[in-house]
Amino acid sequence: MTGAVACLSGFEDVAVVVHGSSGCYFYPASLVGVPIHGTFLVENEVIFGTESRLAEVIRELAARYARIAVVNTCVPAIMGEDMGDLAGDGQVLFVDSPGFLGDLEAGYRRALDTIAPEVDPDAAGVNIDGICRTDPFCRGNALEARRLLALAGVDVAATFCLDRYAATRRAAPFTVGTNPDLASGVGTACGSLLGLDAVGETFERLGAVVDGVDTRPVMDEVAWADARIRKACEKYLRRFDPPRVAIAGGHAYAAFAADLLDRYLGAEIACVAARNGSSGDGITRTTDFSVIREMILDVEPDLILGSSYEQAIAPEAAFVGLTLPLRDRVALSSHAVAGVEGALRLMEEVLNACIDWNRRPGGGSAVRF
Numbered sequence: 001m002t003g004a005v006a007c008l009s010g011f012e013d014v015a016v017v018v019h020g021s022s023g024c025y026f027y028p029a030s031l032v033g034v035p036i037h038g039t040f041l042v043e044n045e046v047i048f049g050t051e052s053r054l055a056e057v058i059r060e061l062a063a064r065y066a067r068i069a070v071v072n073t074c075v076p077a078i079m080g081e082d083m084g085d086l087a088g089d090g091q092v093l094f095v096d097s098p099g100f101l102g103d104l105e106a107g108y109r110r111a112l113d114t115i116a117p118e119v120d121p122d123a124a125g126v127n128i129d130g131i132c133r134t135d136p137f138c139r140g141n142a143l144e145a146r147r148l149l150a151l152a153g154v155d156v157a158a159t160f161c162l163d164r165y166a167a168t169r170r171a172a173p174f175t176v177g178t179n180p181d182l183a184s185g186v187g188t189a190c191g192s193l194l195g196l197d198a199v200g201e202t203f204e205r206l207g208a209v210v211d212g213v214d215t216r217p218v219m220d221e222v223a224w225a226d227a228r229i230r231k232a233c234e235k236y237l238r239r240f241d242p243p244r245v246a247i248a249g250g251h252a253y254a255a256f257a258a259d260l261l262d263r264y265l266g267a268e269i270a271c272v273a274a275r276n277g278s279s280g281d282g283i284t285r286t287t288d289f290s291v292i293r294e295m296i297l298d299v300e301p302d303l304i305l306g307s308s309y310e311q312a313i314a315p316e317a318a319f320v321g322l323t324l325p326l327r328d329r330v331a332l333s334s335h336a337v338a339g340v341e342g343a344l345r346l347m348e349e350v351l352n353a354c355i356d357w358n359r360r361p362g363g364g365s366a367v368r369f
Contacts, residue, residue: 001073002028003107004097006133008069008115009034010161011168014093015065017057019050020073024099031324032133037061041075050076055086067091067165069111074098103276103287105181105250108132112160117168117186125155125172126210127187130179130338131162136324138162140336141178145193148339149176151217152203154210160184174210176202178338181252181276193338194256196222218340225340229347233264236351240358242266246296246314248306249323251277251285253337257305257322258282260347270299273306303354318357320349 001018005028008016016036018025025038039045039053054070061068068091070083077098086092095114097107128145131138142162149156157172175187183189190209191202200222207213245267247254251274261267272283273292279285286292289309296304296313303318304310308327311319321329322337336342 001071001097001099001101001107002031002134003104003109003132004071004095004111005036005107006032006104007108007111007161008071008095009036009133010131011163011165013066013164013166015061015068017054017061017068017070018073019054019070019076021075024073028134034133046075046079049081050079051081051083051086054083058086058092062091067093069093069095069114071111072096072098074100104132104134105276108182109185112184115165115168117158117160117171117184119173119187120170121173123157123170123172125149125157126190126206127158127160127172127175127184128156128178129160129175129184129186130177130182130192131159132179132182133161134324135179136321136326136331137335137337137342140334141193141338141342143334144336144339144341145176145178147341148193148199148203148218148221151214151221152206153212153214154206158186160186174206176206179250179252181250192252194252194342195259196226196340196343199339221340225344228344229264232347232351236354237265240354242268243302243318243354244268244270244299245303245305246271246273246299246301246310246317247322248273248275248292248304248310250275251283253322254305255281255283256337257346260343261350264347265350267303270301271295302357303350305350318353320346320353 009032018038022040029036039057041050045053095111097110131142146156158167171186173187174190176190177183177192180192190205192198203215203218207215242265245261247257254272254274258269258272274283274285275287293313301317305320305322307323308325335345
């Protein structure tokens with residue numbers, strides 16, 4: 001359900017209605033960062049039917065929005081009510097995405113499938129996907145992807161999902177992604193922007209299939225960023241030992257962070273817990289917090305990348321936020337994890353966190369002289 005709301009709320013001209021209880025509404029509402037709406041079902045409506053309450057909410061929104069997306073939660077989905085009469089002339093979209101459907105990514109894809117984006121073979125530019133309102137790097141990733149495409153002389157067609165609904169009816173034939181966990185499946189995927197190697201490979205593919213793409217400025221950026229990261233990490237390693245690291249988050253972000261820290265810092269990747277994807281290649285898929293807690297306590301990490309939940313398990317370790325929730329901190333600017341700036345920013349955060357951890361009294365690894 002939350003994934004569907006995150007997808008739909010990315011379209012600024014679509015009203016999103018969570019058809020369920022107040023609890024079903026407030027959780028995604030606290031994460032997506034934009035106004036959404038709810039039916040706030042109570043016991044009486046669950047017993048006698050929810051259609052009249054939903055119709056009331058739709059009437060209130062119909063004059064203000066060209067489209068309304070209704071996300072079905074667990075109780076209405078189990079009841080199986082037929083809401084077809086409320087669809088009207090297509091103004092109302094119904095997304096059946098109860099919590100028992102699966103993880104956030106499953107709900108996101110269910111909503112995108114309901115929207116059914118259309119590819120225009122003659123549309124100029126390239127699509128961006130992998131953008132999700134619940135991601136703390138949502139806006140930063142979108143801005144970085146647009147910046148890199150602009151460097152290569154490429155227009156942006158549609159952004160999934162941080163755009164207007166009309167953009168979904170004229171998507172371009174080719175797409176680049178910021179988060180492979182949320183690949184849209186719209187058009188031909190040309191690759192990911194998550195990691196410096198991925199950026200270079202993706203723009204090489206774009207140069208081969210899209211007329212007018214100038215890959216040189218992007219390749220220069222990748223080489224420049226690689227040199228900066230190597231220099232900063234070499235300086236760090238002249239003073240401190242490589243950190244022992246525990247990582248938790250979405251599969252794509254976690255794998256990217258593990259590769260980045262291993263490649264440039266020679267970090268010991270002690271454990272990686274991913275909430276989605278599959279286990280393997282050093283990554284354990286789990287949503288069981290007790291399992292994650294045991295993994296972290298067993299390895300006694302110097303550095304944790306993850307959420308405030310993982311930080312609370314080992315508060316003495318250095319910490320870098322990689323996924324929600326990130327509590328007790330103010331986040332106003334648009335940080336990226338994708339693209340050139342995303343790689344620079346993540347390594348910057350890691351180095352600063354590790355330097356602070358090494359310098360504090362009683363903390364840190366042995367300092368080299």
